[in-house]
Amino acid sequence: MEGLTLSDAEQKYYSDLFSYCDIESTKKVAANGRVLELFRAAQLPNDVVLQIMELCGATRLGYFGRSQFYIALKLVAVAQSGFPLRVESINTVKDLPLPRFVASKNEQESRHAASYSSDSENQGSYSGVIPPPPGRGQVKKGSVSHDTVQPRTSADQQEPASPVVSPQQSPPTSPHTWRKHSRHPSGGNSERPLAGPGPFWSPFGEAQSGSSAGDAVWSGHSPPPPQETWVSFADTPPTSTLLTMHPASVQDQTTVRTVASATTANEIRRQSSSYDDPWKITDEQRQYYVNQFKTIQPDLNGFIPGSAAKEFFTKSKLPILELSHIWELSDFDKDGALTLDEFCAAFHLVVARKNGYDLPEKLPESLMPKLIDLEDSADVGDQPGEVGYSGSPAEAPPSKSPSMPSLNQTWPELNQSSEDTAIVHPVPIRMTPSKIHMQEMELKRTGSDHTNPTSPLLVKPSDLSEESKINSSVKFASGNTVGQQQAGVVAHPPAVPPRPQPSQAPGPVVHRPVDADGLITHTSTSPQQIPEQPNFADFSQFEVFAASNVNEEQDDEAEKHPDILPVEKASDSASSLRVAKTDSKIEEKTAASVPANVSKGTTPLAPPPKPVRRRLKSEDELRPEVDEHTQKTGVLAAVLASQPSIPRSVGKDKKAIQASIRRNKETNTVLARLNSELQQQLKDVLEERISLEVQLEQLRPFSHL
Amino acid sequence: MVHTSLDVVDEKISAMGKALVDQRELYLGLLYPTEDYKVYGYVTNSKVKFVMVVDSSNTALRDNEIRSMFRKLHNSYTDVMCNPFYNPGDRIQSRAFDSMVTSMMIQVC
Numbered sequence: 001m002e003g004l005t006l007s008d009a010e011q012k013y014y015s016d017l018f019s020y021c022d023i024e025s026t027k028k029v030a031a032n033g034r035v036l037e038l039f040r041a042a043q044l045p046n047d048v049v050l051q052i053m054e055l056c057g058a059t060r061l062g063y064f065g066r067s068q069f070y071i072a073l074k075l076v077a078v079a080q081s082g083f084p085l086r087v088e089s090i091n092t093v094k095d096l097p098l099p100r101f102v103a104s105k106n107e108q109e110s111r112h113a114a115s116y117s118s119d120s121e122n123q124g125s126y127s128g129v130i131p132p133p134p135g136r137g138q139v140k141k142g143s144v145s146h147d148t149v150q151p152r153t154s155a156d157q158q159e160p161a162s163p164v165v166s167p168q169q170s171p172p173t174s175p176h177t178w179r180k181h182s183r184h185p186s187g188g189n190s191e192r193p194l195a196g197p198g199p200f201w202s203p204f205g206e207a208q209s210g211s212s213a214g215d216a217v218w219s220g221h222s223p224p225p226p227q228e229t230w231v232s233f234a235d236t237p238p239t240s241t242l243l244t245m246h247p248a249s250v251q252d253q254t255t256v257r258t259v260a261s262a263t264t265a266n267e268i269r270r271q272s273s274s275y276d277d278p279w280k281i282t283d284e285q286r287q288y289y290v291n292q293f294k295t296i297q298p299d300l301n302g303f304i305p306g307s308a309a310k311e312f313f314t315k316s317k318l319p320i321l322e323l324s325h326i327w328e329l330s331d332f333d334k335d336g337a338l339t340l341d342e343f344c345a346a347f348h349l350v351v352a353r354k355n356g357y358d359l360p361e362k363l364p365e366s367l368m369p370k371l372i373d374l375e376d377s378a379d380v381g382d383q384p385g386e387v388g389y390s391g392s393p394a395e396a397p398p399s400k401s402p403s404m405p406s407l408n409q410t411w412p413e414l415n416q417s418s419e420d421t422a423i424v425h426p427v428p429i430r431m432t433p434s435k436i437h438m439q440e441m442e443l444k445r446t447g448s449d450h451t452n453p454t455s456p457l458l459v460k461p462s463d464l465s466e467e468s469k470i471n472s473s474v475k476f477a478s479g480n481t482v483g484q485q486q487a488g489v490v491a492h493p494p495a496v497p498p499r500p501q502p503s504q505a506p507g508p509v510v511h512r513p514v515d516a517d518g519l520i521t522h523t524s525t526s527p528q529q530i531p532e533q534p535n536f537a538d539f540s541q542f543e544v545f546a547a548s549n550v551n552e553e554q555d556d557e558a559e560k561h562p563d564i565l566p567v568e569k570a571s572d573s574a575s576s577l578r579v580a581k582t583d584s585k586i587e588e589k590t591a592a593s594v595p596a597n598v599s600k601g602t603t604p605l606a607p608p609p610k611p612v613r614r615r616l617k618s619e620d621e622l623r624p625e626v627d628e629h630t631q632k633t634g635v636l637a638a639v640l641a642s643q644p645s646i647p648r649s650v651g652k653d654k655k656a657i658q659a660s661i662r663r664n665k666e667t668n669t670v671l672a673r674l675n676s677e678l679q680q681q682l683k684d685v686l687e688e689r690i691s692l693e694v695q696l697e698q699l700r701p702f703s704h705l
Numbered sequence: 706m707v708h709t710s711l712d713v714v715d716e717k718i719s720a721m722g723k724a725l726v727d728q729r730e731l732y733l734g735l736l737y738p739t740e741d742y743k744v745y746g747y748v749t750n751s752k753v754k755f756v757m758v759v760d761s762s763n764t765a766l767r768d769n770e771i772r773s774m775f776r777k778l779h780n781s782y783t784d785v786m787c788n789p790f791y792n793p794g795d796r797i798q799s800r801a802f803d804s805m806v807t808s809m810m811i812q813v814c
Binding site: 310 | 783784785787788789790791798799800801804
């Protein structure tokens with residue numbers, strides 16, 4: 001955008017206009033509604049207005065910054081002077097007169113503005129205002145009436161507007177346009193005593209009185225939209241009248257609800273009118289929405305199912321297409337149900353629509369559920385109502401709205417609740433608890449099984465080394481005791497073994513001895529640690545296991561058996577790892593049933609259930625089997641188990657930390673060895689394959705011959 | 706073109722019998738002698754079929770792109786479905802949906 005040079009008079013004039021439009025007092029953004037009204041008052045054709053907005057960059061930005069506003073004003077002046085609209089013209093056209101904005105009924109305006117402003121200040125001055133409106137309405141007939149859908153603007157704004165606006169007869173076009181809109185949705189302002197539904201302040205004007213009555217027939221709907229009323233420049237007086245009428249009409253509402261809400265709405269309107277955020281929901285409106293929500297769904301934190309919402313909103317007699325669009329906008333998380341926030345947004349949109357506001361393409365910021373980091377969204381859709389259904393989005397890309405803080409303040413609880421409801425709770429997968437539980441179970445079982453010296457647990461240590469045997473015996477002993485004693489406590493020691501294991505046995509045997517040591521150590525450790533450790537163990541087991549299923553073959557260290565079926569063992573070990581390192585039985589069992597366990601590579605979640613099952617079976621099978629494989633797996637498991645324990649142990653004992661470190665190292669070596677072994681096997685297999693292929697080729701010629 | 710798409714649908718129906726879980730189905734190869742275009746099919750778990758007809762003049766889209774487009778389409782479709790005011794079977798009039806589809810097409814072209 002080119003730089004804009006303004007004369008002093010222009011500067012002053014523009015800044016006045018800007019402050020007029022700067023309803024939200026942001027000092028840098030002019031609300032689109034105001035600006036549009038201003039432009040309309042400039043008596044320019046709509047397409048020119050659109051062009052101006054594009055040129056000044058507002059359509060790009062979505063809001064009117066001060067510079068955009070000034071440029072726009074300059075363009076208005078250019079257009080009014082008859083010059084073609086060009087970006088260059090803002091600076092090249094010399095001696096441009098100030099842009100003219102039309103206002104009608106100056107004296108009335110000033111009078112009403114004054115009265116309105118005073119009224120807006122006082123909440124209880126409605127009654128005084130009531131008389132004027134009827135008279136106004138008639139007066140209006142003669143004049144160009146402003147069909148403000150809802151006098152959202154405050155009198156304050158109108159006042160400043162008055163001086164700025166030059167008293168001229170507003171062209172009939174704009175009122176008509178407005179009238180169309182206003183007539184359509186609002187429920188008559190002349191019909192004040194509108195029973196139920198909200199007194200949508202219908203624009204005055206002749207026609208409105210008739211239509212207003214019918215429009216707002218929405219049972220129990222309160223007039224929240226007042227705040228979203230358009231106020232056109234030209235309609236300043238009428239606007240003020242409207243505003244005054246609003247209080248009056250509101251007051252006349254017979255419906256208790258409406259009256260109450262209307263009154264509060266008025267007050268709120270006055271207060272919030274300064275914001276000029278068409279989509280802002282006032283406290284009163286909010287309260288009303290919440291009450292409505294309660295009638296459908298007593299639990300404020302709950303959802304309204306789609307069907308119920310559909311019925312409810314169908315009562316508003318809006319076309320299904322529009323309701324569908326409203327739903328799309330308001331169902332933020334797309335779950336087919338409305339939370340309180342979503343419901344309020346939807347309700348607000350319906351109200352707005354009934355009052356003639358076009359629906360935005362995007363959900364306005366003020367209507368977004370609080371649980372999300374609200375970004376500056378544009379107040380779309382309000383101002384360009386005249387432009388058409390889809391006009392708004394083009395003009396109002398997201399813009400900073402100061403309403404956020406206020407909104408946040410207003411609905412802190414809603415935010416929380418909506419957050420709870422709207423946010424999809426990630427289901428944390430807690431390995432630990434399940435593992436602990438599992439381990440406990442395992443421990444119990446192992447405990448019982450430990451009585452058998454041939455149990456897998458025993459096998460593990462013994463296979464590895466004599467040391468391990470001792471350890472295992474220790475383990476078993478502890479396991480036995482565990483089995484005999486309370487399951488809970490007892491379970492711990494056996495479960496723990498994997499951790500302490502590394503500390504004891506260096507080298508391959510480490511696994512086993514570690515187990516034993518772990519048992520011993522753990523028995524001495526506090527029960528608290530035990531539960532956690534097993535979990536860690538499981539964790540590591542699972543993870544490590546999944547990562548290196550084949551690593552189990554590293555059990556060669558155990559040496560008990562040659563790697564008969566490395567794969568099988570690996571699978572077994574993997575499975576056994578999962579189950580519980582301490583549970584050698586399980587390992588054995590797993591060895592037997594390994595093939596089925598290939599799933600180990602699957603998510604860690606899978607292991608927990610499997611081990612449990614295993615354990616049950618393993619108890620029986622463990623005894624007979626003396627499994628080097630299991631040992632290996634156990635070793636691996638131990639190693640793996642030690643790994644996860646690291647994080648936790650940090651918070652606990654130094655010993656545990658060191659143990660875990662050692663375990664990790666051992667695991668690393670084990671895995672490295674396993675890896676190398678597997679690669680070796682792979683090479684061998686490949687060579688075999690090649691040789692076989694060669695043989696085949698040799699044989700073939702013969703067969704062909 | 707219409708007939709072609711019908712054939713495509715028929716083929717999909719037959720494919721339903723077997724790998725029903727196969728979510729996406731690339732129906733490449735349907736190049737008409739005169740008009741060279743490709744038809745892509747996509748079936749959702751609820752037997753809703755998406756058919757995409759692409760002109761081959763546009764340097765053949767990659768399979769991944771097609772798949773991502775279908776995924777987006779599927780997501781938008783489910784969003785539309787969530788709307789209680791929408792009756793399944795009606796013509797989709799959702800603006801968001803339309804804008805998504807348009808943006809997708811523009812992206813490709």
